[in-house]
Amino acid sequence: MLAKFLPGARGAVLPLAILLLVVIMVVPIPAALLDIFFVTNIAISLAVLMVALNARKPLDFSAFPTVLLFTTLFRLGLNVASTRIVLVHGHEGEAAAGHVIEAFGNFLIGGDYVVGIFVFAILMIINLIVVTKGAGRVSEVSARFTLDALPGKQMAIDADLNAGLLTPDEAKARRVEVTTEADFYGSMDGSSKFVKGDAVAAMLILAANVIGGLILGPVSHGLTIAEAARAYILLAIGDALVAQLPALMLSIAAAAIVTRVSSDKDLAGQIGSQFGSPRTWTPVAGILTLLGVMPGMPHLLLLSGAAVAGFAAWKLHQIERRPPPPAPVAAVEPADQSRIGYEDVSDGMLVRLDIGYGLVPLVDERKGAPLMGRITGVRRQLSKELGFVVPQVRVVDDINLAPYTYRLVVGGVVVGEDQVSPDEMLALDTGQAVGSLRGKTAKDPTFGLDATWIAPGDADAATGAGFLVVDPGTVVATHLNHALGQNAADLLGPDEVQALLDGLKERNPQVVASLTPQPLALTTLTQILRGLLAEGISLREFRRIASAISIAAQKSPHAEDIVELIRPDLGSLIVQKLCGVREPLRVMTLEGQLEGLLGQAARADTSGRHVIEPDLGRRIVDAITRAAQPLIAEAKPFALVVQPAIRIAIRKLVKTCLPDTPVLSFFEVPEDKAVEVVAVIGASQPAQAGHFQPQALPA
The missing domain is CATH 1.10.8.540 (FHIPEP family, domain 3)
Structure with a gap:
């Protein structure tokens, strides 16, 4: 509390508390101050118990093991101080050790130390055998299972992070929570030994007070054995009960924490919600009624209990039948027309999919939202391929678009746009199809293949004819995957x-x-x-x-x-993306003289813009396109390999016609990699048999 009101003194509170504890153990303190400390101990124990009962999950009271340690040390320090007062001043009367011990000795046990011994023994059995032992066992099992599950939880967090389901900050917070949970249960397993040791110490301290009083009374103060027993044992029992009551409350708090199941409610709310069903209390009322009408039973008590249980069941049934209360309508403040916020300028999303109103069924949750699941799959797959988490895709229905049109936007730039029919299937001609199909002809938005929109009932026939049939959600998701892959740098x-x-x-x-x-x-x-x-x-x-x-x-x-x-x-x-380990790398190169000419131009270009003369660039592009057509038709990946000095210039040139064709320098091809030259751009003579077939650069 001092740390709350005096922030500057927060760091000194704990050292001062430890110093005070040492002083209590070593320096004799007056009985009045001891009463204050006893009341403080009871108040602290009650506060700890209330925090434990109101916690929604165990980690909400993660400081409990440390709190348990210091409260136990505080109580043991008070035991040392009270033992000193009882043995030194016990012969003076019942109030010699303070009013708190006197009250516990007289009021709670009626001044009879024999009764006090049995009450103390029962409290010790409850605390040590029932509560502490059970809580210790639960702590041990919880710690074992939590530590065993720790690697799996951390792997699950990494998987969610890689899949884009978590942001890096959320993943870091979950890792901290998992680690804290493991540390907490491990600490609780050890702190349960504090409670057990405290109970054993209480018995030993009581025995020391009784034996010491029976010796000091006759020897030092001339009391008879009966007078010494009356004076010292009564004070010793009162002292033990004063210490045992807070210990029992802390044991209950420890048991409540380790047996707590995480919930959005506190313990009272969780128990109330689980017992608040008429199906629970109706059988109770029936069984109590049967017992109440049997001969020889206490009819009034049992029937009264049955009436209470029956009323509770009826009341809970009435509550279940009530309609849910209407949601409170928040007062809508009049909008300030002069205020323009950031949300009015941008939605803050890097990737957006705009759809016409005719495509809304593809993202309607009531119809399964097939497109949303595919978008999540696209993000997960792209994140694995690119090596970083692809941002989320926001789907927006745009009334300015045609009904069946969609638009892909990355960083505010439209990177793709096309149309799909939500009630039809797209049959793609991959080059192996036979015959034609009835339907609306179209082009595949991703690869430009000839396609036809057909009725879903014709899908089997189209598949049998060699067409690749896909649903509209797959068409949009494939286009999105291709567009995001081409614009990965913008992500x-x-x-x-x-x-x-x-x-x-x-x-x-x-x-x-x-x-x-x-x-x-x-x-x-x-x-x-x-x-x-x-x-x-x-x-x-x-x-x-x-x-x-x-x-x-x-x-x-x-x-x-x-x-x-x-x-x-x-x-x-x-290179490994272009060919297998045992396959040669298919490459196209530039003719030597042409490459030398381009190299001289690159060295003379002091601006660093890597620009090729337009007419020469057009002829190079035409030649590369003609040479690449057979390879593209056969779906054979290849690369264009040039000198390092002109790689950037050729890359900029090729990007306009073949954006997916990689342009490498000679140094990027591994020395142990077999190479198959499929074309030489700019050569004027065809190669001899057994050599590559060059492509002439048109005049």
């Missing part, structure tokens, strides 16, 4: 990069320390990673990427230069 911001660094720091702290904030700022690191994503390089192997960046940053501080410097170190990661 990565400083917050996502910081989350990657935080995750890496837990496993490889030295790598992060060598990377940021020196020599690279977070913004520069974000530019580098976005540059990698823009060229289809995943961040899944972030430790390897971060290590390469930290080395390259010693050579250049510029993001674009660092990207080019680390690409050779990531060559194996790039």
Whole structure:
């Protein structure tokens, strides 16, 4: 309480309390001050019990093991102080040890120390055998199961984080909660020994007071054995009962905490809600009525109890039949028309899917919301592929769109738009279809394949004819997946990069320390990673990427230069997406003279814009497109391999016609990787048999 009202003294409260406890044990204190401490001890025990009963879950009182330790030490210190007063002044009368001990000795046990001994023994049995032993067993089992479940809970948090169901801050908070829970139950398992030891100490202290009084009375004060027993044993019993009452309350608090099940209600509310059913009290009333009419039974008591149980059942039944109260309508304050907030300017979402009103059934929860489940699957899969958590997708119905039109927006930019029919299926011609279908012809929005919208009843026939049939939700989800993959760089911001660094720091702290904030700022690191994503390089192997960046940053501080410097170190990661381990890498190259010409132009370009002369660029693009058409038709991945000096310029050029084609430098191809040259762009003569077939650059 002192720490609450005097924030500056908060750190000194606990040391002062420990010092006071030592003083109580060592220095004799007057009986009046001892009474104050006894009342304080009872008040603290009651407060602890109330906090334990009102906690909604065990972790709401996570400080309980430490509180239990200090309250036990405080009570034992009072026992030492009271023992000193009882043995020194016990011959002076019943009030010699203070009014609290006198009251417990006279009022509670009627001044008969024999009765007091039996009352104390019963309290000890209840506390030590029933409450403390049971609570200790529950604590032991809870600690064991909590520690066994700890790895599984941490893996579940990591899985939810990777799936995008949790933000990094939420995942960190859940990890802290799981760790705190394990520490709490482990501490409770040990703190139960405090209560047991306190009970044993209470018996030993009582025995010491009784034996000491029986010796000191006759020897030091000339009392008879009967007078010494009357004086000292009565005070000793009162002292033991004063200490045992708070100990029993703390034992009950400990038992309530360890047996508590997490709920949104306190203990009284949880018990009340579970007993508040007429189906519970109706059988009770019936059984008590049967017992009440039997001969020889206390009819009045049993029938009265049956009447109370029957009334409770009837009242609860009436409560169940009542209609739920209407939700309170909050008073709506008149809007300030002059105020413009951030929510009026932007919805704050990076990725948005706008749909026409005709596509609302695809996201209607009453109809299963098939599209929402597929969007979650897209985010989960993309997060695994890209190496960071893809932001959530907000679905908005836009009255400005045509009924069956949808639009994909990333960072405020429209990256895709098309139409789907919510009541039909899309049959795709993948090149193996036979015949034609009745329906509305269309183009697949993702890959541009010929397609037809057909009735759901014709889906089996279309599948048998070789068409690939998909539902409209899959069409939109596939388009979304492709669009987000192509614009992955726009999905990565400083917050996502910081989350990657935080995750890496837990496993490889030295790598992060060598990377940021020196020599690279977070913004520069974000530019580098976005540059990698823009060229289809995943961040899944972030430790390897971060290590390469930290080395390259010693050579250049510029993001674009660092990207080019680390690409050779990531060559194996790039190539493995294009071919299998035992397959050769299919590549297209530029003719030597053409490559030399472009290299000279790149070295002469002091602006660093990597611009190729328009007419030459058009002819290169045409030649690459013609050479790539057979490979694209056969779905064979390939790469364009050029000199490092012109890689950026060729990448910018190829991106306009073949955005998914990777452009590599010679240094990025692993030395042990077999290479199959499928085309040479710019060669004027075809290759001899057994060699590659070059493609001539048109005049």
